[in-house]
Amino acid sequence: MKIIPVILCGGSGTRLWPLSRQLYPKQLLALVGDNSLLQNTVSRIESLSCPDAELDIDKALYVSNEEHRFLVAQQLQEIGLKKSRVVLEPEGRNTAPALSAAAEIIVQHEEDALMMVMPADHLIKNEPAFHAAICEATTLAKQDQLVTFGIVPAHPETGYGYIEHGENLDGKEGCFSIKQFVEKPDLETATRYVDSGDFFWNSGMFLIKASIWLKAVSDMKPEIAKACQQAVNLAEQDLDFIRLDRDAFTRSPADSIDYAVMENVTESASHQFRGAVVALDAGWSDIGAWDSLWEVSEKESSGNVLRGDVMTDDTSNSMVLAEHRLVTTVGLENIIIIETADAVLVADKNKAQNVKNIVNQIKALNRDEADIHRCVYRPWGNYQGIDLGTRFQVKRIVVNPGAQLSLQMHHHRAEHWVVVSGTAQVTKGDETFLLSENQSTYIPIGVVHRLENPGTIPLEIIEVQSGSYLGEDDIVRFQDQYGRGQSKES
Secondary structure (H helix, E strand, C coil): CEEEEEECCCCHHHHCCCCCCCCCCCHHHHCCCCCCHHHHHHHHHHHCCCHHHCCCCCCCCEEEEEEHHHHHHHHHHHCCCCCCCCEEEEECCCCCHHHHHHHHHCCCCCCCEEEEEEEEEECCCHHHHHHHHHHHHHHHHHHHCCCEEEEECCCCCCCEEEEEEEECCCCCCCCEEEEEECCCCCCHHHHHHHHCCEEEEEEEEEEEEEEHHHHHHHHCHHHHHHHHHHHHHHHEEEEEEECHHHHHHHCCCCHHHHCCCCEEEECCCCCCCEEEEECCCCCEECCCHHHHHHHHHCCCCCCCCEEEEEEECCCCCCCECCCCCEEEEEECCCHHHECCCCCCCEEEHHHHHHHHHHHHHHHCCHHHCCCCCCCEECCCCCCCCCCEECCCEEEEEEEECCCCCEEEEECCCEEEEEEEECCEEEEEEEEEEEEECCCCEEEEECCCCEEEECCCCCCEEEEEECCCCCCCCCCEECCCCCCCCCCCCC
């Protein structure tokens, strides 16, 4: 039997603002180690082996939203996955529709396959224990049970939902029926849960036959099942992406896997489908907020997590991350300080969950800081705003080796390009030429142009824009190797 990883790449990670933004969320960040959380998720499941279960690990399926598609593809390529199956949601509808669409795609080729469903933003330190739990769960999943993984709680936690386990199943240690799901508790209730030994943290990971999931969701949430089936039947293949049909998919109600299905397969439920929970004690964290990142990070002698250009005095049990300048602290305890190019967060570590309230305020004011960093990522590389005035704008542009911007023109602005490093191939009107370090060119208003990197190292240029309007939507695009039409993407 095949096991197909289904990696859910959606979500915005608002409680990790300002590092995590709507257009560059936490699953794409290297919060622990050198690789991103998404890359670590892929690596840990690829090495899974269950000799006694006769399982073959097949190519993963990634479910991402439209706006993150090139970032996901690029990060997969960075770890050697040149051809990946990335399912694009035209609009976020929560995890139940995402999983239903993935299951529809899987059953077209492998009707009896198991889906190992994992969010892309979790940390798991003990991979052998993680693999052992999956191997235990396969027996139950093969019996058509909908299996979730319950994290053995390390302490009372108010930021997680809980699962109360029921009776032991098949005499297997750590395998139980599900008695109930409960929402995030207050501290007193969480303490009672942990002391009882009958509760797990809800991990949001599942092992389920694709065909059984579709039967269950069709029975319990037929609107989701119908919309997702139509979205897959009308889907289009675009490069490595499977584009779900927008009209069909957006007809699906938004719902989570737990609410839509799993809460209906507990011991007391009358449905024909059976649920199970398998205990997982593997150093798990969903890194949902800055306090949980502090918990899992390496600390210095005073209990501080320090990254970047940081100096401290009389500071303890704090986290200070500096990305662009020197950050200093004096006489602080249990404080979070996160410095980025365009925003600084200072928070009480015990109230780190409330960072999302700040993000909501920023969104209510229609400010960009909730959505984008000063450094904006594109399929060809990235750009960063350096300076902005009434009729000018300065950007630092980095183009990846072999990449190119679209063939385009602007109605309202001219551009001056200066090569800082690498080699640029420039198309300007009817001519094409190369520029090397310290050379420059001028692109007048209305002239069709393109910037390419023909070299093997990143191309870095400084671009000075001047004109009456400098918005990103002043682009008339003629050709684009990434399949983008007229949009706000450079």
